[in-house]
Amino acid sequence: QPSNPQMEESSVLRRADCRAKGGSPGFKVAILGAAGGIGQPLAMLMKMNPLVSVLHLYDVVNSPGVTADLSHMDTGAVVRGFLGQPQLESALTGMDLVIIPAGVPRKPGMTRDDLFNINAGIVKTLCEGVAKSCPNAIVNLISNPVNSTVPIAAEVFKKAGTYDPKRLLGVTTLDVVRANTFVAEVLGLDPREVNVPVVGGHAGVTILPLLSQVKPPCSFTPEETDYLTNRIQNGGTEVVEAKAGAGSATLSMAYAAVKFADACLRGLRGDAGIVECAFVASQVTELPFFATKVRLGRTGAEEVFQLGPLNEYERAGLEKAKKELAGSIQKGIAFINK
Ligand code: NAI
Numbered sequence: 001q002p003s004n005p006q007m008e009e010s011s012v013l014r015r016a017d018c019r020a021k022g023g024s025p026g027f028k029v030a031i032l033g034a035a036g037g038i039g040q041p042l043a044m045l046m047k048m049n050p051l052v053s054v055l056h057l058y059d060v061v062n063s064p065g066v067t068a069d070l071s072h073m074d075t076g077a078v079v080r081g082f083l084g085q086p087q088l089e090s091a092l093t094g095m096d097l098v099i100i101p102a103g104v105p106r107k108p109g110m111t112r113d114d115l116f117n118i119n120a121g122i123v124k125t126l127c128e129g130v131a132k133s134c135p136n137a138i139v140n141l142i143s144n145p146v147n148s149t150v151p152i153a154a155e156v157f158k159k160a161g162t163y164d165p166k167r168l169l170g171v172t173t174l175d176v177v178r179a180n181t182f183v184a185e186v187l188g189l190d191p192r193e194v195n196v197p198v199v200g201g202h203a204g205v206t207i208l209p210l211l212s213q214v215k216p217p218c219s220f221t222p223e224e225t226d227y228l229t230n231r232i233q234n235g236g237t238e239v240v241e242a243k244a245g246a247g248s249a250t251l252s253m254a255y256a257a258v259k260f261a262d263a264c265l266r267g268l269r270g271d272a273g274i275v276e277c278a279f280v281a282s283q284v285t286e287l288p289f290f291a292t293k294v295r296l297g298r299t300g301a302e303e304v305f306q307l308g309p310l311n312e313y314e315r316a317g318l319e320k321a322k323k324e325l326a327g328s329i330q331k332g333i334a335f336i337n338k
Pocket residue numbers: 032033034035036037038039058059060061101102103104105106115119122125126141142143144145146171172173174175202247248249250253
């Protein structure tokens with residue numbers, strides 16, 4: 001907790017007043033799981049984001065330390081810490097955006113689905129908190145398996161009567177970030193100039209990079225296509241193995257999460273043409289959830305884009321992806337309705 005809550009409150013009010021006079025808008029953002037491997041660098045990057053006026057850091061351990069540490073940074077956002085379930089409601093009340101990286105990560109040899117038993121319950125509890133305390137917030141769900149945790153969150157919100165599919169987004173940005181990096185390497189380009197749509201879901205074969213739609217337009221040999229598709233699909237495992245038991249991607253994930261959260265905030269602010277890939281409720285395929293490009297606006301994912309033209313390699317990949325995704329989605333829905 002801040003050392004002087006009164007002084008902190010007056011500082012928040014002063015800044016709100018400044019915004020009302022035409023200063024930049026500020027959004028209230030909560031991170032649930034803020035003391036973790038992803039949570040800490042994510043919290044730091046959000047503390048540096050000029051669109052954030054208030055940053056709430058919630059965890060079941062260590063959030064006071066992380067909060068004290070970040071609160072000394074001379075950036076605009078006011079940081080407040082919340083520890084343990086009894087403080088979940090205060091952490092969430094009034095939030096515009098809730099980012100959820102809470103839960104256990106993979107160890108070598110594990111699939112994302114192996115995390116289901118622990119993380120499903122964590123996501124359920126946290127989403128019940130969101131439904132109660134900030135039902136209109138945009139939710140960015142990072143906890144794995146994303147292919148199941150997003151359907152879990154949707155069921156929790158439906159039960160609470162607060163579900164708006166536009167506001168629930170599974171974060172698949174790291175797949176796009178990896179795809180941009182690996183494709184740029186092959187093409188000999190700066191990764192900042194490359195944009196690769198990645199659709200489907202966020203695990204193994206459900207991660208489907210659309211290499212035929214890369215910008216700038218380019219072409220790949222069959223060998224390059226195979227190499228890139230496999231590397232993008234197994235990028236997470238590459239990090240899990242290199243960390244050898246110490247967890248999964250945290251720093252690149254925090255970077256990706258902030259890239260996505262920033263896009264959501266710019267959408268909320270009303271910026272035009274904000275498009276990112278995300279795992280959302282969808283009618284693009286016969287599955288109830290699917291990752292594609294979406295347009296982010298004042299009310300969340302306001303438009304879900306179609307897949308666009310696929311080549312034969314991608315059509316075969318899509319069939320495999322859909323098969324696995326169907327099971328993961330069903331598993332999530334069944335967890336809440338068992
Ligand atoms: P970590 O174990 O370092 O941190 C997780 C944090 O969650 C810990 O601080 C823990 O205390 C907290 N936590 C546990 N139960 C909680 C609860 N009930 N309420 C609030 N906080 C709780 O794990 P790491 O590396 O930060 O990964 C977090 C999750 O993100 C994992 O499920 C991982 O698989 C997933 N992930 C997702 C990616 C994606 O692209 N969507 C990429 C990388 C990881």
